[in-house]
Amino acid sequence: MRLTREELTGKLLARVAREPREFSTKTIHLVERAMPARTMLHIGSDQEEVTSESFLVIIDEAPGAYWTHPVRYELHDVETGAIRVIQSKYPLENPEFTDEIVAVHIPDLPQLKKPKDAHFFELPPLRVEDVLERTGTASYDLPSSQAAHRYALFVTGMDNMPDFHNDFVRMRDLLIDRYGYDPAHITIAMGAPSVWSDLLVDYAGTIAGLDAALDSYAPGGTRVLSADDHLFLYTFDHGGSDAGQAYLCMAPTWNQHYPSSRMKQKLDNIHCGELIVAMNQCYSGGFVTDVLTSTGPGSIAILTACSDSQNAYPSGASSAGGYFSGVLVASLNWGFPASIPADFPGFTAGELTWHDSNGDGMICAEDAWNFVQTEMYAHHSTTISGIETPQYGVSAAGVGTNLFWGKPDLRVMDSAAPYWWESPDIFLVDPATTPTDLNTVPGNPTFWGDNYHPDTPNRLVARVHNFGCAPARNVAVELRVMSFGAGGGTSVVGSPTVTNVNPGHHDYAWVDWNFPSALIHRCAMARATCPGDPAAPFGTDMLLDDNQAQRNMDPAYCAPQSQQQKPMVIEKVFLLHNRLRQSAVFTVKPVGRLEGRLAKATMEGLEPDSKITLKAGEKRKIKVAFQIREGAELGEKFRFPVEIKRMNPEPMALGGVTIHVEVAIGRLEGTVVAKDRRVFAEGSVKLANIKQPELAYEAKLDRRGRFSLKDIVPGPYTMVANCPEGFGQASVFVEPNRITRSIIRLEAQHIWIGKVLAETRAVKVAVAR
Numbered sequence: 001m002r003l004t005r006e007e008l009t010g011k012l013l014a015r016v017a018r019e020p021r022e023f024s025t026k027t028i029h030l031v032e033r034a035m036p037a038r039t040m041l042h043i044g045s046d047q048e049e050v051t052s053e054s055f056l057v058i059i060d061e062a063p064g065a066y067w068t069h070p071v072r073y074e075l076h077d078v079e080t081g082a083i084r085v086i087q088s089k090y091p092l093e094n095p096e097f098t099d100e101i102v103a104v105h106i107p108d109l110p111q112l113k114k115p116k117d118a119h120f121f122e123l124p125p126l127r128v129e130d131v132l133e134r135t136g137t138a139s140y141d142l143p144s145s146q147a148a149h150r151y152a153l154f155v156t157g158m159d160n161m162p163d164f165h166n167d168f169v170r171m172r173d174l175l176i177d178r179y180g181y182d183p184a185h186i187t188i189a190m191g192a193p194s195v196w197s198d199l200l201v202d203y204a205g206t207i208a209g210l211d212a213a214l215d216s217y218a219p220g221g222t223r224v225l226s227a228d229d230h231l232f233l234y235t236f237d238h239g240g241s242d243a244g245q246a247y248l249c250m251a252p253t254w255n256q257h258y259p260s261s262r263m264k265q266k267l268d269n270i271h272c273g274e275l276i277v278a279m280n281q282c283y284s285g286g287f288v289t290d291v292l293t294s295t296g297p298g299s300i301a302i303l304t305a306c307s308d309s310q311n312a313y314p315s316g317a318s319s320a321g322g323y324f325s326g327v328l329v330a331s332l333n334w335g336f337p338a339s340i341p342a343d344f345p346g347f348t349a350g351e352l353t354w355h356d357s358n359g360d361g362m363i364c365a366e367d368a369w370n371f372v373q374t375e376m377y378a379h380h381s382t383t384i385s386g387i388e389t390p391q392y393g394v395s396a397a398g399v400g401t402n403l404f405w406g407k408p409d410l411r412v413m414d415s416a417a418p419y420w421w422e423s424p425d426i427f428l429v430d431p432a433t434t435p436t437d438l439n440t441v442p443g444n445p446t447f448w449g450d451n452y453h454p455d456t457p458n459r460l461v462a463r464v465h466n467f468g469c470a471p472a473r474n475v476a477v478e479l480r481v482m483s484f485g486a487g488g489g490t491s492v493v494g495s496p497t498v499t500n501v502n503p504g505h506h507d508y509a510w511v512d513w514n515f516p517s518a519l520i521h522r523c524a525m526a527r528a529t530c531p532g533d534p535a536a537p538f539g540t541d542m543l544l545d546d547n548q549a550q551r552n553m554d555p556a557y558c559a560p561q562s563q564q565q566k567p568m569v570i571e572k573v574f575l576l577h578n579r580l581r582q583s584a585v586f587t588v589k590p591v592g593r594l595e596g597r598l599a600k601a602t603m604e605g606l607e608p609d610s611k612i613t614l615k616a617g618e619k620r621k622i623k624v625a626f627q628i629r630e631g632a633e634l635g636e637k638f639r640f641p642v643e644i645k646r647m648n649p650e651p652m653a654l655g656g657v658t659i660h661v662e663v664a665i666g667r668l669e670g671t672v673v674a675k676d677r678r679v680f681a682e683g684s685v686k687l688a689n690i691k692q693p694e695l696a697y698e699a700k701l702d703r704r705g706r707f708s709l710k711d712i713v714p715g716p717y718t719m720v721a722n723c724p725e726g727f728g729q730a731s732v733f734v735e736p737n738r739i740t741r742s743i744i745r746l747e748a749q750h751i752w753i754g755k756v757l758a759e760t761r762a763v764k765v766a767v768a769r
Contacts, residue, residue: 002078003078003079005032005034005055008055008057009104012057013104016028025062026059026060026061027059027063027103028059028060029057029058029102029104030055030056030057030058030101030102031055031056031097031101032100032101032102033100034053034078036053037053038051041056041092041094043088043091043092044088044089044090044253044254045090045253045256046090048086052077052078053077053078053079054075054078054084055075056073056074056092056097057074058071058072058073058074058092059071059073062311062387064313064314065282065311065312066239066280066282066312066313066314067090067091067158067159067238067240068239068249068254068283069089069282070088070089072085072086072088073087073088089240090254145467146180146409146467146468147181147182147185149228149229150179150180150181150182150229150230150406150469151185151187151217151223151231152175152187152233152234153187153213153231153232153234154168154171154186154187154189154190155205155210155213155235155237155248156189156191156205156235156236156237157210157237157238157248157256158191158205158237158238158250158253159237159238159249163236163314163321164321164322165196167236167321167325167326168190169199170325170326170329171328172199174329174333175405178332178333178406178503179332179405179406179469180468180503185223187202187203187216188200188203189202189204189213190203190204191205191237191252204251205237205251206256207250207256207258209251210248210250211266214267217231218269218270218296219271225270225272226271226272227298229272229274230272230273231274231275231276231297232275232276232277232278233275233277234277234278234279235248235277235281235284236281237280238281239281240257241283241308241309245259245260246284246308247259247260260286260289260290260291261290264293264294267296267297268294268296270296271296274297274298274403275297275299276301277291277303278302278303278324278325278328279304280324281305282305282306282311282312283307283308283309283310283311284304284391285306285307285309286307286309287304288308291393292394297395299394299396300394300399301365301366301394301403302393303328303365303368303372304324304391305323305324305325305388305390306324306389307389310389312388313388323376327371327376328368328372330371331367331372332363332368360473360474360530361408361472361473361531362471363404364400364402364404365394365401365404366394369392372390373392376388405469406469407469408466408468408470408471408473408503408530408533409468409546410465410466410468410472410529410530410547412425412426412464412465412528412546412549413463414542414546420542420653420656421551421655421658422551422552422656424463424551425462425463425464425465425526425549425551426461426463426524426549426550426551427447427449427551428453428458428459429446430446430447430448431459431512433446434459438510450554451555451714451733451735452522453716453733454514454690454733455514455515456514456731457513458512458513458514459511459512460510460511460513461509462479462509463506463507464501464506464507464509464528465501465506466505466506467503467504468503468533471501471503472498472501472502472530472533473531474497474498474499474530474531475497475507475509475528475529475530476495476497477495477496477497477528478492478527478528478529479493479495479496479509480493480525480526480527481493481513481515481522481523481525482523482524482525482550493511494510494511496509509526509528522552523550523551523552523655524550526550527548528547529547535547536548541653543653550655552657552658552659554657554659555659555660555662556570556661556662556691557661557663557736558570558661558663559632559665559713560634560663560665561628561632563711567627567628569628570599570625570692571623571625571692572623572624572626572659573624574621574622574624574657575621575622576588576614576621576622576644577618578614578617578618578619579617580649581617582616583615583616584613584646586611586612586644586645586646586654587645588612588622589643590603590641590642590643591656592640597629598632598636598637598663599629600626600629601624601626601638602624603622603623604622611647624640624642624657626661628661633663634663634665635662635664636663637660638660638661639659639660640658640661641657641659642656642657644656664713664714664736664737665711665712665736666712666714666736666737666738667708667709667710668709668717668732668739668740669709669739669742670706670707670742670744671706671707671744672705672707672723672743673743673744673745674745675745680721680723680725680746681701681703681705682723683700683722683724684707685698685707685719685720685721686722687709687718687720688718689713689716690715690716690717690731691715692713692715695713701723714734714736715733716733717734718730718731719731719732719742721746725746728744728745728746
């Protein structure tokens with residue numbers, strides 16, 4: 001009597017009831033119609049002929065796992081009932097039977113534990129724009145400085161199922177959006193390039209294609225890597241193992257194997273500084289030893305989905321993908337939109353910091369491994385738990401904590417060459433009226449720029465950029481003021497900390513400091529450092545460390561010719577100091593023209609290219625004089641940069657002095673009052689410029705104790721008030737092209753025969769604008 005499909009189904013269910021343990025973790029499918037004799041079955045790369053009319057039963061011994069994994073094919077003869085068994089590890093490749101394969105629904109027997117779905121690990125699209133929208137910041141305003149040295153190779157071979165497409169896209173978008181990878185540096189080797197239109201495939205997913213992709217990074221290739229470069233090798237799709245040798249399944253047929261030993265031979269020729277390998281295929285743990293013993297890369301870390309004898313599994317979520325791949329993407333995703341709900345246990349919407357073990361903002365290979373291991377052990381289903389065990393290894397102790405997908409790259413910007421010492425990221429603002437958002441400061445009346453105000457608080461600001469591809473956490477910013485002239489030196493005036501600077505963004509650090517009025521010339525310096533991007537020590541050549549920059553703070557002003565009583569000469573003095581314990585040779589060289597329409601510059605005792613030899617500890621004053629030409633008009637400017645280098649020993653660019661001469665005038669208005677707010681109707685106020693003593697002014701007080709001085713050359717001044725009832729002095733900075741207002745508060749003093757019997761106290765001036 002011929003075997004029918006219904007009879008076969010009954011026999012299979014009876015078999016399950018007799019052997020519940022045998023089928024506790026397996027699934028059963030059958031082809032609905034019997035196959036005629038001489039039908040050719042394509043199982044992987046093998047072919048099996050059906051010798052007599054039979055039903056095909058498929059018993060999957062690792063349901064849900066990626067190939068290769070054990071599967072039992074049974075041909076049940078419809079005439080005799082005889083069973084022919086074909087044991088394999090590959091899928092059935094007969095498309096004509098695809099729509100006829102049905103599941104045998106196994107009933108809930110008390111003694112049978114049915115397979116459960118893998119834990120749902122849902123991953124929505126991970127796009128950096130969502131994070132930026134949540135935080136209210138703009139998109140990247142700076143490119144990643146590390147993009148030129150970061151490369152990735154994605155490999156899938158035999159199959160292009162949706163899981164692997166999703167894994168490709170998620171990781172690609174993550175590397176580009178989060179870590180600033182150049183899309184041109186992400187290479188894809190794929191088995192069927194035409195399947196997915198949103199992926200640009202560089203190499204076929206064949207043995208030859210993968211060879212060519214890896215060879216492209218080796219000497220003689222199209223993108224030769226060096227010790228400065230980082231390579232991320234990311235493989236998924238299917239894998240297997242023969243005679244203890246793990247392999248990747250490559251296109252076009254299942255018997256195209258790419259063994260771990262072949263991978264090692266290729267990696268031996270890739271001389272990158274850093275290599276991170278992540279593998280999602282079955283038996284991926286079998287690659288660990290060969291990858292870690294590769295001699296080409298400097299440092300290596302590898303993470304795999306399973307051991308050398310296990311299968312890898314999908315997440316089971318609607319956004320299908322490998323379980324290992326999904327958890328790895330989550331571990332590398334340092335920010336997550338608050339609007340997207342948590343889809344796996346333990347996730348908290350917002351910034352992800354709980355998988356960053358030391359909170360430095362960077363995910364190292366060890367951080368990623370700890371997260372992957374925890375999630376995969378904690379959230380696998382009962383059936384999968386224990387049979388997909390992720391693996392991790394490093395080429396040497398400590399490597400895992402020093403290999404990163406991305407690092408921060410702090411910058412305090414130099415100005416355009418050759419005037420690199422005029423950093424636009426260092427400036428002064430009025431601390432009393434500084435806007436909350438310092439992005440709005442330039443162009444604001446409270447933006448003091450280079451104009452330091454003596455004897456009153458100045459807010460010294462440093463703007464710190466992150467050109468890297470990971471957040472810069474706990475950024476320490478050292479602010480120094482270098483003073484040149486009598487009593488000069490270098491002082492640390494503050495060390496503020498910026499909590500976080502995201503990639504492609506900037507933030508500000510500042511300190512309030514009083515600039516003493518006695519010194520002649522000043523430069524400010526900022527030095528930013530953080531985990532992952534430490535700054536070089538102070539004193540290092542600034543051209544060799546982009547974490548440091550400096551800016552001069554020494555503008556000079558002159559009156560228009562119509563208000564000059566005699567031809568005006570402005571003199572500037574700065575100090576050259578040899579701090580070495582041996583003699584040194586320096587050059588002090590003007591950069592650009594020595595004269596312009598406004599002024600002619602001369603450097604006393606120095607030819608433009610002359611060299612200066614100083615003994616250990618010796619100092620020398622350098623004087624620059626500016627002869628203001630006839631016809632000077634308001635608004636005219638002259639810029640005179642001078643570069644200073646040490647030529648011997650240890651050549652170093654020490655910086656520069658840029659003196660800005662501008663024709664401008666200001667106006668000073670104020671009142672002289674006593675401590676009890678009484679005004680003084682008699683007396684005078686004298687002004688003396690701190691930097692240019694020849695600039696002096698005097699005004700009489702009116703009957704309300706007020707004074708007014710017009711057409712004053714801007715700059716820092718000492719104010720001295722003389723009244724019958726008292727005497728006092730204070731400092732003020734007369735702003736260019738606007739009115740500066742001040743109040744001088746005096747204490748009365750007793751006078752006897754012209755001698756001072758009680759000293760007065762100088763009070764800081766309050767400047768209003």
